[in-house]
Amino acid sequence: MDTKHIRNSINSWLYPSLTFGTLLLIWWLASARGYLSEQFFPTPAAFVTGFREEFASGSLLRDTLASLSRVAAGYALSVAAGVPLGMILGTVLGARLALLPLLNFLRSLSPLAWIPFAIFWIGIGHGAVIFLIVIAALPTIALSTMAAVAGIPKVYFRVAQDYDLKGIHRLTRVIFPAILPQLVTTLRVAMGLCWLVMVAGEMLAGNTGLGYLIHDANNGLRLDLIVVGMVMIGLLGMLCDRLLMFLTRLPGIRWGYDR
Amino acid sequence: MSTGSISIKGLSHSYGATAVLKDIHLDVSPGEFVAIVGPSGSGKSTLLSLLSGYLKPTSGVLERTGTTRTVHQADGLYPWLTVEGNLALGLPKLDAASKRRAVSDMVGRIGLTGFEKAFPHALSGGMRQRVEIGRALCGGTDVLMLDEPFSALDYLTRLKMRGELCRLLEDQPRTVILVTHDIEEATQLADRVLVLSERPASIVYELKIDVPRPRDVTAPGVVDATKAVLKAMGYEP
Incomplete structure (x- = not known):
């Protein structure tokens, strides 16, 4: 049992390392042998030089922090508003009838369509990007929280009635814990969405950040810096998802994954 | 001592145009153990939902005293x-x-x-x-409602659970309503067994079992009662 556990944890590092290692090797070989022209994709050496340059000047750190803080703010706002809204939609029929079409309309509308208004109302920079993140993530979080509430087994409500869990207690001690496992999945999906919108938002309505780094590098035809931006975005996105995945191990949530 | 009692007079219930229960009369006295059996789809669970107050009857009178709690089939x-x-x-x-x-x-x-x-x-x-x-x-709790509580278990575990239920009730007597499709379970546990007809269901047979609990599943009183119930339901001649 113990050796199996150790082997699993070694493999969970070894296998992904092999995948990334192979990709790096292909990249390096293709560049070295001239299959991959520098006009179309930077060489690994150019990438490393570009990375060092950006890191040394401090602009990589600045852009990373700008992007992270926007995602953090937009995500926090979306979760803080979206989860309660979804719980209300799931429990109050009137709210559902009134708001569901609007939320579905907003969800079907690409958040990028809001870019002109975001710039017009708020101006280029932090606020506009956060606005775009919220307008993308909030409807998704609210709708999927609502679906989670709708999927709660009826027997839980009958038990709630027998044990006198009414009103606010029904909400906090039955409905909320019952949807937690699904909520964690929602939070992970929403995080991915925020990350996508952040990049697009910064490219079109930002003046700093990793998205803007790519946009700026594109204007200057710095392919190496484009890849630097891409790598940072991908790695940080993975890290955020990993952090959220730890939630699934909490005792009040694990039941939803262990059955 | 338990104080929960139930009194039902002329109770009927339907879902839309589908009549499920028709003219049910039932009095359960405090501390009594009543089992309700019937073919599947006969409205046993509907009757339990009405008794526990989860549904309101379409017509008729239902009076309850005391608090009620239900044990569900599984995942409750x-x-x-x-x-x-x-x-x-x-x-x-x-x-x-x-x-x-x-x-x-x-x-x-x-x-x-x-x-x-x-x-x-x-x-x-x-x-x-x-x-x-x-x-x-x-x-x-005054009234314990059991909604096919052991039907998701294997036979031997079921036998064991019946024994444990008897032991728990001996320590803490309660009024009990057991809904089940397991006739043997009903006759081994209950003071009184009620048989429901096909839909729309009414009580077509009633059997008192005056054998002290805990009872063996093969005790003569239990076997006789099982035979009588099966006969009333048309499964044995």
């Missing part, structure tokens, strides 16, 4: 709470210290000492049902 425990947490749900009005005492007392009664901190998904089906029964008995 809250999976996000431990065994202790689920049992504590039954004791909302106690202060923390007496609650702890009462919970640990119930854990002992249902034979789950050592599993206090376990979550339901880590328990076997039989253990989960014991916790559900324990939760329903916590805090002086």
Whole structure:
């Protein structure tokens, strides 16, 4: 049992390392042998030089922090508003009838369509990007929280009635814990969405950040810096998802994954 | 002593145009153990939902005294709470210290000492049902409704659970309504067995069983009663 556990944890590092290692090797070989022209994709050496340059000047750190803080703010706002809204939609029929079409309309509308208004109302920079993140993530979080509430087994409500869990207690001690496992999945999906919108938002309505780094590098035809931006975005996105995945191990949530 | 009683007069219920229960009359006295059996789809569960107050009858009179709690077929425990947490749900009005005492007392009664901190998904089906029964008995419930409580268990576990239910009820007598399709379970446990007809269901047969509990499943009184019920339902000549 113990050796199996150790082997699993070694493999969970070894296998992904092999995948990334192979990709790096292909990249390096293709560049070295001239299959991959520098006009179309930077060489690994150019990438490393570009990375060092950006890191040394401090602009990589600045852009990373700008992007992270926007995602953090937009995500926090979306979760803080979206989860309660979804719980209300799931429990109050009137709210559902009134708001569901609007939320579905907003969800079907690409958040990028809001870019002109975001710039017009708020101006280029932090606020506009956060606005775009919220307008993308909030409807998704609210709708999927609502679906989670709708999927709660009826027997839980009958038990709630027998044990006198009414009103606010029904909400906090039955409905909320019952949807937690699904909520964690929602939070992970929403995080991915925020990350996508952040990049697009910064490219079109930002003046700093990793998205803007790519946009700026594109204007200057710095392919190496484009890849630097891409790598940072991908790695940080993975890290955020990993952090959220730890939630699934909490005792009040694990039941939803262990059955 | 339990004080829960039930009185039903001319109760009927339908879902839209589908009549499920028709003209049911039933009096259950405090401390009595009544089993309701019938073919599947006969409205047994609807009757239980009406008795527990979860549904309102389309017509007729239903009077209840005392608090009512239902033990469900399976998955009635809250999976996000431990065994202790689920049992504590039954004791909302106690202060923390007496609650702890009462919970640990119930854990002992249902034979789950050592599993206090376990979550339901880590328990076997039989253990989960014991916790559900324990939760329903916590805090002086008057009427215990059992909605096919052992039907998700294997035969031997079912036999064992019947014994444990008898033992728990001996310590803490309650008025009990058991809904089941397991006729043997009904005759082994109940003071009175009621047979429902096909839909729209009414009570077509009633049998009193005056054999003291706990009863063996093969005790003559139980076997005779099983035969009588099966005969009333048309399964034996």
